Amino acid sequence: MATTVTYDELVAQTLAMCAAVSNSPQGRLQLREAYYGKYGFPLLARQELGNAFDKPGAVHGVDLPDLGYGNSEIAFLKWEIKRGVLNPMDDASMPAGSPWWRDVNLRFIYYSELAGLMFENNVSEPEAPVATLNWLNYLHSPSAKTWYCAHNTSILAGFERYKAQAAQEESVEQVFLNITLYRLMFAQALVEDATMFGELGAIMADPRGFAVALITHLPDFYPLNYPLHGLNDLRIIEGWELNLQGLGIRILDHDIILPHLTALYQACAHWDSAPFINSYVKDGKPVYPQ
Structure with a gap:
């Protein structure tokens, strides 16, 4: 006889799962790799994106996993781990991580893993977090658009929930938080075909591809030092270094992005059920966490 599990029990299981990996960056990675091992749908990438994604390998020297829609998330997570922002706060053997980066990432994991458990146990709960409901939608109808909606709704929920932690970051690090956000929102706009780049943009931003794995290996775009501080770091992340x-x-x-930031965030507020993102831009300038 099948055992019935309740939504509240799944919430408790998910919270325990998150607590178990809270201080283990590699544990977080393994959890998410296991998730996309089940729910990455790599066959769709092979069918829709062509032979370049037939198998895991390397693109321009960058490792490309075979996790379908999880490729981009896992690439970014590996960069976070290398940067040290997910490190424990009180482990003398390594530099302390970032409360903001740790909390946003773990909240993201919670929303997605809860949806996975609900999907596996055929449990529905209309009062579940919007991000979790969007992950369920992705699981039922996997596509680049449903993945971005689930992913970005979860990230935005973390941005809003942990604004106080963001305000404690170094000022240059806060600038970088805005940069990572508007690039992510722009990627969603590409997939939504809301830019001038059309089908080419959608292909480049597809989470099954190699774009994130490639760009996170470019240290001016995504530095490995934490926290960012000082004029030199600011010049680098804002692109004022005289290099490619x-x-x-x-x-x-x-x-491309900043001249249209207000309109971009207005669109994302609609796509991701996140009206608060409109407060992250003022007079066309990114201002999170003000």
């Missing part, structure tokens, strides 16, 4: 990465940052951020 600096040029790329200026084109992507300053020429």
Whole structure:
């Protein structure tokens, strides 16, 4: 006879799961790799994106996993781990992590893993967090659009929930939080075909592809030192270094994204049921966590 599990029991299981990996960056990675081992749907990538994604390997020297829609998330998570922001706060053997980065990541994991348990146990709960409901939608109808909606709703919920922690970060690190956010929102806009780049943009931003794995290996775009501070770090992340990465940052951020930031965030507020994101921009400038 089948055992019936309740939503509240699944919440408790998910909280215990998150607590178990809270101080283990590698534990977080293993948990998410296992999730996408079940729910990455890599076959869809092979069918829709062509031979370049037929198997795991390397693209321009960057490892590409075979986790389907999880490829981008796992690539970014590996960068977070290398940067040390997910490290425990009180382990003398390693530099302390970041309360903000740790909390946003763990809250993200909670929403997604809860949806996975609900999906596996055929449990529905209309009062579940919006992010969890969006993950369920992705699990039932996997696509780049449903994945971005689930992923970005979860990230935005973390941004809003942990604004106090963000305010405790170094000022240059706060600038970088805004950069990571508007690049992520722009990627969703590409998939939503809400930019001038059309189908090419949607292919480049597809979470099954290699774009995130590649860009997180570019240290001017995604530095490994934490926390960022001082004018030198600010020049690097804002693209004012006289090198190819600096040029790329200026084109992507300053020429393509920032001139349309208000409209971008208005669109994301709709796509991701997150009206509060509109307060993250003022006079066309990113201002989180103010």
